[in-house]
Amino acid sequence: MIVRIAFKNIWRNRLRSWTLIIAIALGIFGGLAVVSTATGLTNMRQRNAISTYVSHIQIHDSNYLKYAGLEDLIANENEVVSYLEKSEKVNGVSARLRLESFVQSAGGSSGIVLNGIHPESEKQVTNLYTKLQDSNYLEHYKRKSPILISQRLADKLNARIKTTLQVSFTGADEIPITGVFKVVDIFQTSNSLYDDLNAFVRLEDLQALSGVMGSHEIAITLHDDDEVEGLKQELEIKFPTHHIASWRGIAPELGYADKMMGLVMTIFLIIIMLALAFGIVNTMLMAVLERKKELGMLISVGMNKQKVFWMIVWESIFLALIAGPIGIVAAYLGVNFFGTYGIDLSFAAKGLRSVGLESTLFPELDSNYYLIISILVVCTAILSCIYPAYKALKLNPAETIRTA
Amino acid sequence: MIHVSNVTKTYDDGTIKVNALRGIDLEIREGEFTAIVGPSGSGKTTLLNIVGGLDSATTGKIEIGSKDISTLSENELIDFRLNHIGFVFQSYNLIPVLTAKENVEFLMLLQKKSEEEREKRTTKLLQAVGLADQINKKPNEMSGGQQQRVAVARALASKPDFVLADEPTANLDSKSTANLLDIMLELNKQENITFVFSTHDQRVIDRAKRIITVEDGQVLSDVTKG
Numbered sequence: 370m371i372v373r374i375a376f377k378n379i380w381r382n383r384l385r386s387w388t389l390i391i392a393i394a395l396g397i398f399g400g401l402a403v404v405s406t407a408t409g410l411t412n413m414r415q416r417n418a419i420s421t422y423v424s425h426i427q428i429h430d431s432n433y434l435k436y437a438g439l440e441d442l443i444a445n446e447n448e449v450v451s452y453l454e455k456s457e458k459v460n461g462v463s464a465r466l467r468l469e470s471f472v473q474s475a476g477g478s479s480g481i482v483l484n485g486i487h488p489e490s491e492k493q494v495t496n497l498y499t500k501l502q503d504s505n506y507l508e509h510y511k512r513k514s515p516i517l518i519s520q521r522l523a524d525k526l527n528a529r530i531k532t533t534l535q536v537s538f539t540g541a542d543e544i545p546i547t548g549v550f551k552v553v554d555i556f557q558t559s560n561s562l563y564d565d566l567n568a569f570v571r572l573e574d575l576q577a578l579s580g581v582m583g584s585h586e587i588a589i590t591l592h593d594d595d596e597v598e599g600l601k602q603e604l605e606i607k608f609p610t611h612h613i614a615s616w617r618g619i620a621p622e623l624g625y626a627d628k629m630m631g632l633v634m635t636i637f638l639i640i641i642m643l644a645l646a647f648g649i650v651n652t653m654l655m656a657v658l659e660r661k662k663e664l665g666m667l668i669s670v671g672m673n674k675q676k677v678f679w680m681i682v683w684e685s686i687f688l689a690l691i692a693g694p695i696g697i698v699a700a701y702l703g704v705n706f707f708g709t710y711g712i713d714l715s716f717a718a719k720g721l722r723s724v725g726l727e728s729t730l731f732p733e734l735d736s737n738y739y740l741i742i743s744i745l746v747v748c749t750a751i752l753s754c755i756y757p758a759y760k761a762l763k764l765n766p767a768e769t770i771r772t773a
Numbered sequence: 774m775i776h777v778s779n780v781t782k783t784y785d786d787g788t789i790k791v792n793a794l795r796g797i798d799l800e801i802r803e804g805e806f807t808a809i810v811g812p813s814g815s816g817k818t819t820l821l822n823i824v825g826g827l828d829s830a831t832t833g834k835i836e837i838g839s840k841d842i843s844t845l846s847e848n849e850l851i852d853f854r855l856n857h858i859g860f861v862f863q864s865y866n867l868i869p870v871l872t873a874k875e876n877v878e879f880l881m882l883l884q885k886k887s888e889e890e891r892e893k894r895t896t897k898l899l900q901a902v903g904l905a906d907q908i909n910k911k912p913n914e915m916s917g918g919q920q921q922r923v924a925v926a927r928a929l930a931s932k933p934d935f936v937l938a939d940e941p942t943a944n945l946d947s948k949s950t951a952n953l954l955d956i957m958l959e960l961n962k963q964e965n966i967t968f969v970f971s972t973h974d975q976r977v978i979d980r981a982k983r984i985i986t987v988e989d990g991q992v993l994s995d996v997t998k999g
Contacts (some may be wrong), residue, residue: 370882377870666866669827671855671883671931673848767827770862770939 397696461493476527485575519564665769689750780833859928918949
């Protein structure tokens with residue numbers, strides 16, 4: 370009976386109840402929309418970083434990360450690569466020779482890292498080959514030494530496809546070496562800083578030119594993101610003298626961004642729940658004060674105060690239970706729609722690329738969030754009606770039944 | 774039986790003390806149809822509230838049956854009111870979202886009466902107050918007189934020992950007042966239900982069997998009609 374009266378009570382002032390319901394629903398929708406957008410951004414940044422330059426795991430010589438020395442090559446490279454290629458967890462393995470270089474063209478110069486790669490292996494590890502203007506990947510060239518540079522570097526060097534570049538670096542035995550490469554294609558990733566600093570040539574060309582026979586880096590991608598830490602630990606045991614790092618270790622800023630986003634989302638949800646709570650307190654307080662006489666009557670005729678309290682609580686719960694699904698369904702539909710078709714942010718593409726993001730954002734939301742938000746909304750509704758319900762308990766029936 | 778012994782009530786807001794009741798002694802027996810009359814501010818509503826356990830006396834004792842209600846806790850008092858006292862208020866005070874039937878049934882639900890018993894008694898009471906054909910109407914679909922008759926039916930639903938009515942006819946026209954008094958007198962006569970009114974409505978005073986006049990918080994006269 371109490372529950373039934375509570376449900377009927379919320380429809381006494383339909384306009385007010387619907388205003389509050391819509392406000393709660395919008396709050397939930399807004400909260401979930403922001404969470405899904407932020408999750409989409411964070412995940413996009415992570416995915417881009419992993420698929421473009423970080424990979425899931427990287428192996429280096431222990432000294433390489435400290436000194437980046439030419440001689441800090443991976444020991445037992447073949448054994449390591451062979452072990453990884455046999456692992457069922459591993460999707461791709463690519464060994465790289467990385468030399469700090471100076472690149473010049475007729476139009477300009479720049480400091481870069483020259484990456485010597487196996488074109489076929491690299492395809493398994495990074496998506497570089499998908500970022501090319503004319504799809505002219507390194508493996509198509511047999512005669513001249515090809516080089517892939519980014520659009521940003523091309524602009525800086527005033528270079529284009531077929532431009533010849535002169536690249537200088539220190540080779541084996543610290544001999545200064547200069548090589549000539551021909552630009553075969555130009556790439557553009559979603560990370561402008563990465564684009565500024567990296568160029569790619571064939572590993573065999575670079576090894577032949579530099580006299581450095583080996584690799585500084587082995588990049589690994591896995592079939593399943595969740596197996597990264599497990600494989601990392603496995604490799605640390607198997608190859609204890611090597612430095613093995615997961616993407617979180619290589620690019621800690623990505624992990625920090627993840628944690629930071631989690632914190633921001635928590636703060637944001639608290640703000641939304643507080644706004645929701647104040648809305649409910651205000652509405653329920655008005656509902657209680659408007660009904661002082663009736664509540665006084667109920668207490669007078671024998672309805673105990675616990676029942677009056679629960680009646681008010683139920684009214685809030687009903688408001689939240691109506692608004693919650695509306696907000697959640699709206700958010701679900703919105704996240705699914707934009708998760709499929711994306712949100713076009715091309716007007717800010719340049720800025721987004723500078724932080725490793727693409728211009729189409731796909732919101733994502735873990736299904737747990739729907740449950741968490743639902744529970745939070747009901748808890749907030751219950752907590753925020755305690756004060757109005759307490760006010761109802763404090764009513765003096767003898768006074769209230771005679772009020773006009 | 775209601776036994777009021779030397780009851781006083783003083784309102785004290787820290788600066789002014791108002792003696793609303795100054796030593797009231799009363800005895801109301803079962804089956805009486807009593808009107809407590811007096812001018813505004815005389816203390817009749819305060820007396821009724823204290824008898825009904827809605828307010829507490831500053832001194833004195835209220836016994837209903839063999840129970841001294843001044844010793845009951847707040848929750849015990851609410852429970853006591855539910856099971857022993859029926860209330861009819863000046864402005865009906867029905868639950869606006871419930872129908873006439875649901876309003877009458879409400880107290881029996883609080884008493885946890887069975888559905889069968891609730892149904893039977895609600896039908897009987899609404900018939901008794903002449904509203905058998907209005908059971909599904911909500912208060913805002915009924916006239917003031919009809920609402921007050923529902924309020925009487927509700928007051929009787931919990932099978933109280935007596936009904937306290939605070940100026941029940943104040944908002945009613947002559948016809949509705951006469952009709953309501955007929956119903957209450959009939960219930961008093963046939964079912965021996967005790968009614969105690971506070972009123973200054975001459976129409977009620979004329980039909981009451983006992984008239985207790987209160988003035989300045991004291992009983993001025995207590996007349997039982999022959």
